[in-house]
Amino acid sequence: MDRITIVKGSLEICVLSILYKKRSYGYEIMKELEKFNIKLKGVGSIYPILTRIKEKELVNVSKEFGEDERPRIYYELNDKGIEFLKQEIKEWHEIQQDIHSLLTKNANNLKEEV
Amino acid sequence: MKSELTAYEKQYVSQILDILKTSGVSPSYREDAKVQLIEHINEARIQNEDFRDDLGSPEDFALHFMDTAIAKEDQKSLKMNNSNHQAYKKELPIKGTLLFLILSGVYYFLFQFSSVLLFTPVLAPDYGFAFHLFKVSNYLWWNLLVILINVLIAFGLSGLTLKLFSKKYRIS
Secondary structure: OOHHHHHHHHHHHHHHHHHHHOOEEHHHHHHHHHHOOOOOOOOOOOHHHHHHHHHOOOEEEEEEEOOOOOEEEEEEEOHHHHHHHHHHHHHHHHHHHHHHHHHHHHHHHHHHHO | OOOOOOHHHHHHHHHHHHHHHHOOOOHHHHHHHHHHHHHHHHHHHHOOOOHHHHHOOHHHHHHHHHHHOOOHHHHHHHHHHOOOHHHOOEEEOOOHHHHHHHHHHHHHHHHHHHHHHHHOHHHOOOOOOOOOOOOOOOOHHHHHHHHHHHHHHHHHHHHHHHHHHHHHEEEO
16 A cells, blocks of 8 residues: 555645644654654655645744754744634544445454454 | 855855756745855754765755755746756766866867967978977067967866856866
């Protein structure tokens, strides 16, 4: 199974969920995803997702300077983003449930073999 | 934005921005990508990690960026501008400096050869002037001047050729 394709499709919701917990910046979000084995090594990164959610106005963006004067772009989920995430999670669970039902009905015995 | 990137890192960023620009991505998106790339490269350096492990090749990043970040409406207009990804420049498997030196050498010898033919009677059958690539005159200063002029013209033409090449090819 092409794990990358599946991860790509769910990446936005994953990023939004991280930002729901706390505001963060690109590199930190990427490392948080890696903790859950959600990686996109070699095929781009989460940065296009960050641009997209910014364009959709789901996050507030601020630039801050660390102790080493290195700038970081922080993303913070706003009300529109929370509402969007809520809808996306609902939809994601529905799709997951549908696929689960289909697989259980048609190929449940294969699951036990694995 | 404060950026202290190495030449390699700068080249990586500029390759991505170049692809995005060639594909007609708007400056605001390109600026966004640039800021993100610089931030990530700096963070990866602090963690002693190779930034390319996360970001992938310039082509991968740029394609992923265009497919993911850019709004659907903008993507449509991008596709109309570039019906496919052939707009990307092909990469020449040679370093820019090396290509410049090779071109300069070729141009220089061509000019030097032409100078000897033009300014000496070497082609005149009965004149008995021996051919010598670096000897146009019996005066050393005049020979040196011709060499200098030819070298300068060769450098100028090589620069111009590289500029023309860079419109069609990406030189590393």
